[in-house]
Amino acid sequence: MTQNGDEGLPDTSATSMHRQSPESRALLERVLSYSRDRMAHNQPLDAPLSPEELATRIPQxxxxxxxxxxxxLRIFENTLAPSCISSDHPGFLSFIPNAATEAATMFDLVVSASSIYGGSWMEGAGAVYAENEVLRWLASEVGLPPGAGGVFAQGGTIGNLSALVAARHSAQAKRTASGRSLPSRWMIACSSEAHSSLRTAATVMDVDLLPVPVANDGQLTRKSLESALNAQPDGGANVFAVVATAGTTNLGLIDDLEGIGALAEERDLWFHIDGAYGLxxxxxxxxxxxxxGAERADSFIVDPHKWLFTPFDACALVYRDPSIAYRAHSQHAEYLDTLENDALWNPSDxxxxxxxxxxxxxxxxxxxTHGTKKYREAIAATAETAQAVSRVIRETPHLELVAEPTLSVVAFTRVGWSAEQYNHWSQKLLTSGVGFVTPSSHRGKxxxxxxxxNPLSTLDVLRPILDTLAD
Incomplete structure (x- = not known):
């Protein structure tokens, strides 16, 4: 069988996988049917199986x-998929869930089917143009100037690492240009509550991390940051970047962006905002x-696969001055010479x-498809649900809030319970198919x-989960 410009080519085993056939078209319909059913939220919460259990149920x-x-497909549908927890289930409340819109999920399929290389303008001009429109919108919402721009990276860890590599490159260039010597060890200052990806970034970059103690409310402030910098033997001269968090993963707290940004500007330090979840x-x-104070940032990240309702995985990384990032990240090789054109925007740079x-x-x-207004309304709805849940917790004698919710994370305790009881309750809740809530810790407890x-995680869904804590 030949079609789609394949006339005259022999149908060999080497080409058969890439040719359309009646069998492949029938399989396509079955795959699309499964996808349509899954997108209709006809998927239970499910739970993981052990390697031994999967090995007994699945053939080679x-x-x-x-x-x-x-x-x-049957193996995936009947065994593999049910062994994965559905992160878009309304009862999925652990870590940071994923709740992609149907439009975003549908287009994720289109992106894969279109075989677009998104690393260069030459190969993906239309896609890059559309991505850049979103990045400019995000930059303007944060308050960065019109020239700001960046790239959609894999996730927050890569986004933070990339921003900090650009920050160090900028600091080294400034030191060299001014004739000052480079420090023996560079440092990144951040909150002691900052995301674990910053420790990873410091390790990969072979720099040190300066974790700054936070105030009682868990917020990194200008005062605490300034004290930590001044306490360094060199007065903080080896610090090249300060990272503030806009929505901590554990409690949803926001650092003193205004004060930290002003201090970073006074000391000529790169100001990066990790807003993966909360920004x-x-x-x-x-x-x-x-x-x-977010408008003071030299760079920021926000993960659309979190609170912007997009499938895994995407991190919007935005720079105030993208040319600095270009100088730090652009790759050069003979076969890439044709792409080295400053007038074109190559995301891989x-x-x-x-x-x-x-x-x-x-x-x-x-x-x-939906417009920004609906996005604002959906985010607002989840924050309102967090407030409603916190009111229920305040009214329940055996529950206590750890902190008043700032965004959409509600942290609380079950009075009198041990870690073992939390774990037992969490496993029982998941097994029942009602919800997925893993225990966390705060200040050792x-x-x-x-x-x-998830806008579908309404109070009507969450109240029954709270009710199970009465047992």
Whole structure:
């Protein structure tokens, strides 16, 4: 069989996988049917199986002759998928969930089917143009100038690492240009409550981390940061970047962005905001004042696969001055010479990557489909649900809030429970298919937390979960 310009080519085993056939088209319909059913939220919460359990239920799948698409799909549908917790389930409240819109999910399929290389303008001009429109919108919402821009990277860890590599490159260039010597060890200053990805970034970059103690309310302030810098033997001269968090993962707290940004500017330090989870809250007018000072950032990240309702995985990394990132990240090789054109925007020049999919397109399509107003309303709704849940907790004698919710994370305790009791309750809740709430900890004590970013995680869904804590 030949079609789609393949006329005259022999149908060999080497080409058969890439040719359309009646069998492959039938399989496509079955795959699309499964996807449609899954997108209709016809998926239970599910729970993981052990390696031994999976091994007994699944035959050897990687074989010389293959199983055929039908059998492989059945194995996934009946065994592999049910062994994965559905992160878009309304009862998924652990870590930071994923709640992609149907529009974003549909277009994620389109992106894969379109085979777009998103690393360069030459190969993906239309995709890059659309991604950049989203990045400019995010930059303007944060308050950065019109020239700001960046890239959609894989996730917050890569986004933070890429921004800090650009920050160090900038600091080294400034030191060299001024004739000052470089420090023996560079340092990154951040809150002691900052995300673990910063420790990873420091290790990869072979620099030191300066974790600054936070105030009783868990917020990194200008005063505490200034004290920590002044306490360094060199007065903080070896610090090249300060990282503030806009929405901590554990409690949803926001650092003193205004004060930290002003101090960073006074000391000529790179000011980066890790807003992977929480910075999307800036889109809500009622929450926007909480982020005052974000406009001072030299760079920031926000993960659309969190509070911007996009499939895994996407991190929007934005720079105030993208040319600094370009100088730090652009790769040079003979076969890449044709791409080295400063007039064109090659996304791979702005983070630690070369090959990349156009992972920003699902967010672009969802925004273009629904409009920014609906996004603001959906984010606001989840924050309102967090407030409603906190009111229920305050009214329940055996529950106590750890902190008043700032964004959409509600942290609380079950009075009198041990870590073992929390774990037992969490496993029982997951097994029942009602919810997924893993215990966390705060200041050495076990706690529970609801991370509410799914608009379907309403009070009607969450109250029954709280009721199970009465036992």
């Amino acid at each position: 799948t990687i074989t010389p002759d293959g199983l055929g698409g039908d059998k492989a 999307a809250g800036i889109l809500v007018p009622e929450l926007k004042p909480l982020f005052r 702005y983070s630690i990557q070369l090959t990349r999919r156009a992972r920003g397109l699902p967010l672009w399509f969802s925004l273009a 076990p706690i529970l937390r609801f991370a509410i970013i």
